[in-house]
Amino acid sequence: KQEVTQIPAALSVPEGENLVLNCSFTDSAIYNLQWFRQDPGKGLTSLLLIQSSQREQTSGRLNASLDKSSGRSTLYIAASQPGDSATYLCAVGVGDSWGKLQFGAGTQVVVTP
């Protein structure tokens, strides 16, 4: 069974510092990997989706890499801002449908002014 792990569970950084969030998965047979953001009391917002054949995706200050062979993905957020404070979840597409996602437990990020 696919297991997705996110380390650290929580992270606090001063504004302006770069954020590095890690995600690891046990089975390399994935359709894709998505990074989501969740604000308290809200739903999830998809930030980046990396297809299994891709190595990275970028959107603005966000960059996500994927190394299937080692079962790892990293989300980089450049020049963090207080508005980046949220929980970030990693999810891999598994099984017989790309839409079935196995989620990690998330990393709770606090960016202090």
Add this chain to the structure above:
Amino acid sequence: DAGVIQSPRHEVTEMGQEVTLRCKPISGHNSLFWYRQTMMRGLELLIYFNNNVPIDDSGMPEDRFSAKMPNASFSTLKIQPSEPRDSAVYFCAISRGRTNEKLFFGSGTQLSVL
């Protein structure tokens, strides 16, 4: 952009009562997913539909749970009878159903079973 409206936002009920959660996709989807989030187990997929047809319900925890999608604009998740361990946030998510499409989540229903 696709959007999802879930209702109610909060539901408090007593053990043994029937609970119905609703999901209304705004537009532009072929697939609909029901997820549950708890502190202990994180996010879990309960069931998903493609073109209104249930494809995989292996995540539905017990026979007390059932889901329907009578048309492309509406889906329900029903728990009967409810138990305290069903307390969680239930999310509905949609996608266009094509490979490697992002999922769009609703704001969720916070369910508390007393």
